[in-house]
Amino acid sequence: MASQVAQPNNDDDIALLLANIASEQCRKSYDLLFRQVAPRLLNLARKQFVDESLALEMVQETMLKLWLKAGLYDSSKGNAMTWIFSVSRNVKFDLMRKGKHQQSWVQGDDLWPILSEEEDADKVSTEDQELVTNELKHLIAKLPEEQADIVRRVYLHGESQQQVSEILNLPLGTVKSRLRLALKKMKEALDD
Structure with a gap:
């Protein structure tokens, strides 16, 4: 076969x-x-x-x-x-x-790859990158908005947790807690 x-x-x-x-x-x-x-x-x-x-x-x-x-x-x-x-x-x-x-x-990169700017033979294909990105967007959309916003800011926009804390006027511990809970929910959704 x-x-x-x-x-x-x-x-x-x-x-x-x-x-x-x-x-x-x-x-x-x-x-x-x-x-x-x-x-x-x-x-x-x-x-x-x-x-x-x-x-x-x-x-x-x-x-x-x-x-x-x-x-x-x-x-x-x-x-x-x-x-x-x-x-x-x-x-x-x-x-x-x-x-x-x-x-x-490497901290913070456990859900998707960091793609280098250089062109080389080892670069992840656009098709693979799109698959992963689409899956992540789907998972983020299922999160409560306060968690989804933090995930987007940290992982999609590259802001540090400290920057997110200052921008959203939230304690750093709250940002970390929401991010941890969001990642846990995303992982559980993938395991199903």
Whole structure:
């Protein structure tokens, strides 16, 4: 069945590979999925980690989860790459919960990548960036407005928590608390 997708180049192809992996444990489909998805995940991970080895570890763990849990992908709930990015993000959170490498994580960049201004071969594709951005906008829209406003200001506009505190005339602790609650709600929505 993997021969139906010689070189995956769109979300439907990736969804088909996931289906092949889930139903047949198809190694050829997994190889094709790995070749298509692992570089994208590594590009994202490099934007979020200080240490290259941590980025590689996250990609390796994510690809293992894709092999083991491909059957959990449901095309009616979203496209395949969005699901894969969610799996990757959950792997990162799992590593953090276990206490691994907490000092090496870049703070505040745990929901989406920081894209460099330079043009290079490792740049995240516009399509991937749009998938992640659209998913985040959808998640932000579900938040209470006071939390959504803070998330937008900090993550989309690049304002510091201190700046948001001053602009909104709120105590810094309130800004931090609302941001933490918003991120928790967004993560829970992704886990569903």
